[in-house]
Amino acid sequence: ASGTQGNFFIHMGAGCGSSDKGARSPWSAVIDQELKNKSREERFNLKMLILGTTASGKSTVCKQLKIIHSEGFTDEERLNYKNILLLNLFLGMKELVIQAEKLNFKVARKNKKAAKFFLEINPL
Numbered sequence: 001a002s003g004t005q006g007n008f009f010i011h012m013g014a015g016c017g018s019s020d021k022g023a024r025s026p027w028s029a030v031i032d033q034e035l036k037n038k039s040r041e042e043r044f045n046l047k048m049l050i051l052g053t054t055a056s057g058k059s060t061v062c063k064q065l066k067i068i069h070s071e072g073f074t075d076e077e078r079l080n081y082k083n084i085l086l087l088n089l090f091l092g093m094k095e096l097v098i099q100a101e102k103l104n105f106k107v108a109r110k111n112k113k114a115a116k117f118f119l120e121i122n123p124l
Helices: 026-043 058-069 075-102 109-120
Strands: 002-005 008-011
Touching: 075 109
Parallel strands: none
Antiparallel strands: 002 008
């Protein structure tokens, strides 16, 4: 039960502590050491808040930091980024061909086959 009495807060219930203020659990020293170690580690951690609008390069900055200051990318991450890059390449080329046609730019004879390929492809 808990309640207030005057300016004091009273809480009654089961507890894990000892009434002897000098007694320490064997785990107390282990926990204290672990907290001290974590505190030392945190001094070397840098936390950054990166703000920006869509497509302003926030993810790019994070990826560059990972490459420069960390172990780089895993094989799985490399494969994933490769697929994203290829998708962006195909979509970009398709858009270039579409816009060239809208603006009545002539596609050179040697590039017509490639232009047709990018127009017809659906990389998604």
